Amino acid sequence: MRILISGAGIGGPALAYWLARYGHRPTVVELAPGPRAGGQAVDFRGPTHLTVLRRMGLLDELRAHRTGGTPMTFTDPRGRTRLRLPAEFAGGEVEIPRGDLVRLLHRHSAPGTEYLFGDTATALRQRPDGVLVSFRHAPERHFDLVIGADGLHSRVRALAFGPERRYVRHLGYYAATWPFPNRLGLPAGSTGINTPGRLAAAGADPRDPDRAGAFLLFASPELPLDRHDPARLKALLRERFADLPHPVPHLLATLDEVDDRDLYVDSISRADVPAWSDGRIALLGDAACGATIGGMGTGTALVAAYVLAAELARADGDHRTALTRYERTVRPYARRCQRGGDRTGPFLAPRTARGLWLRNTLLGRRPLLDRMLAMGEDIATLDLPEPARAPQG
Ligand SMILES: Cc1cc2nc3c(=O)[nH]c(=O)nc-3n(C[C@H](O)[C@H](O)[C@H](O)COP(=O)(O)OP(=O)(O)OC[C@H]3O[C@@H](n4cnc5c(N)ncnc54)[C@H](O)[C@@H]3O)c2cc1C
Numbered sequence: 351m352r353i354l355i356s357g358a359g360i361g362g363p364a365l366a367y368w369l370a371r372y373g374h375r376p377t378v379v380e381l382a383p384g385p386r387a388g389g390q391a392v393d394f395r396g397p398t399h400l401t402v403l404r405r406m407g408l409l410d411e412l413r414a415h416r417t418g419g420t421p422m423t424f425t426d427p428r429g430r431t432r433l434r435l436p437a438e439f440a441g442g443e444v445e446i447p448r449g450d451l452v453r454l455l456h457r458h459s460a461p462g463t464e465y466l467f468g469d470t471a472t473a474l475r476q477r478p479d480g481v482l483v484s485f486r487h488a489p490e491r492h493f494d495l496v497i498g499a500d501g502l503h504s505r506v507r508a509l510a511f512g513p514e515r516r517y518v519r520h521l522g523y524y525a526a527t528w529p530f531p532n533r534l535g536l537p538a539g540s541t542g543i544n545t546p547g548r549l550a551a552a553g554a555d556p557r558d559p560d561r562a563g564a565f566l567l568f569a570s571p572e573l574p575l576d577r578h579d580p581a582r583l584k585a586l587l588r589e590r591f592a593d594l595p596h597p598v599p600h601l602l603a604t605l606d607e608v609d610d611r612d613l614y615v616d617s618i619s620r621a622d623v624p625a626w627s628d629g630r631i632a633l634l635g636d637a638a639c640g641a642t643i644g645g646m647g648t649g650t651a652l653v654a655a656y657v658l659a660a661e662l663a664r665a666d667g668d669h670r671t672a673l674t675r676y677e678r679t680v681r682p683y684a685r686r687c688q689r690g691g692d693r694t695g696p697f698l699a700p701r702t703a704r705g706l707w708l709r710n711t712l713l714g715r716r717p718l719l720d721r722m723l724a725m726g727e728d729i730a731t732l733d734l735p736e737p738a739r740a741p742q743g
Contacts, residue, residue, distance in 0.1 A: 527565045546706060
């Protein structure tokens with residue numbers, strides 16, 4: 351089958367890899383001029399994530415790139431430590447910078463995939479035998495299937511299923527992250543100043559102490575935010591965090607030198623799409639069931655890509671059966687993972703002083719922490735379908 355995938359983030363290249371192994375001809379169209387390497391570290395936990403990575407032949411390479419996890423320290427504005435969380439809390443079993451994963455998946459999938467960077471689909475017309483796709487730059491083309499793996503603000507979803515406001519719910523917080531040169535000599539791990547409804551954190555890259563990453567989070571009702579206007583995004587961050595002490599003024603100053611492509615600012619939101627496919631068009635990853643930060647979106651996108659490709663192989667060309675089985679398997683799993691994302695904002699930056707105190711007190715106790723870690727693994731466990739026939743290659 352000729353299959354168009356929109357989005358070269360995590361789910362898109364993972365799906366392309368599997369489709370090529372099953373003998374299909376995937377094309378990936380990505381809006382950015384190359385793989386978008388921004389973002390913090392992302393993590394994998396539990397046997398399901400690790401099995402998919404192993405079956406993709408990526409686990410060893412991923413382990414070679416891993417950060418070793420990110421211990422988190424929360425302080426008050428006077429620098430007094432209020433809570434420490436161990437590396438495995440945010441880092442799972444394998445944690446890797448998102449950018450490294452994006453590059454790895456691109457490289458791994460490239461031999462069997464046609465990549466169209468710097469382009470996007472502008473219209474999708476379904477016909478009984480396929481989908482006619484118009485692009486901003488490339489000539490119009492016919493595909494057997496179109497998969498939207500273009501993230502929380504999916505273009506394919508907007509074109510085929512309707513406007514974003516129907517499917518994406520704002521969860522009351524915004525998050526921002528960007529890399530900067532570690533001129534302050536910050537230690538590895540993440541150390542953040544908490545005030546009610548805000549967190550300003552930073553830490554060195556554990557593999558390169560000259561590099562560091564910033565992470566800001568703040569509570570806010572939905573703002574009329576243009577995610578493609580870096581100057582406005584930077585102004586918003588400066589305004590929201592102007593009053594916090596060292597090292598926050600330094601972090602904000604590094605915004606002047608950050609490459610706009612490396613700045614990631616988004617609302618903490620959740621996508622819920624009642625049906626993930628319509629005829630020959632389907633959604634994958636954040637486009638279908640995303641949760642920004644904390645909802646295990648990366649692991650879910652990888653698992654969903656594996657299941658979708660396996661079901662297409664099993665159904666032997668019957669895309670309706672394959673898409674129905676894919677959604678039936680992945681939806682309840684994704685929903686469980688998403689729930690973690692619903693609580694990320696209130697967890698990282700409780701809105702009141704009392705909420706902060708309560709979080710610090712409860713999570714300062716090891717038994718509760720261990721229970722939360724075990725729960726994370728249970729949630730991320732799924733009975734994976736076996737491939738219907740041996741993949742090629
Ligand atoms: C730059 C960036 C940084 C991120 N940082 C974090 C982070 O720090 N922490 C975290 O938890 N999650 C982060 N995420 C989200 C995380 O990657 C996803 O939750 C998860 O990996 C699911 O992957 P996905 O492939 O569904 O979506 P994504 O990884 O979001 O990938 C979607 C891809 O689609 C592309 N795209 C968007 N619109 C179009 C279009 N119209 N046409 C073609 N392509 C399009 C995007 O450029 C992107 O490459 C980030 C996403 C991006 C794009």
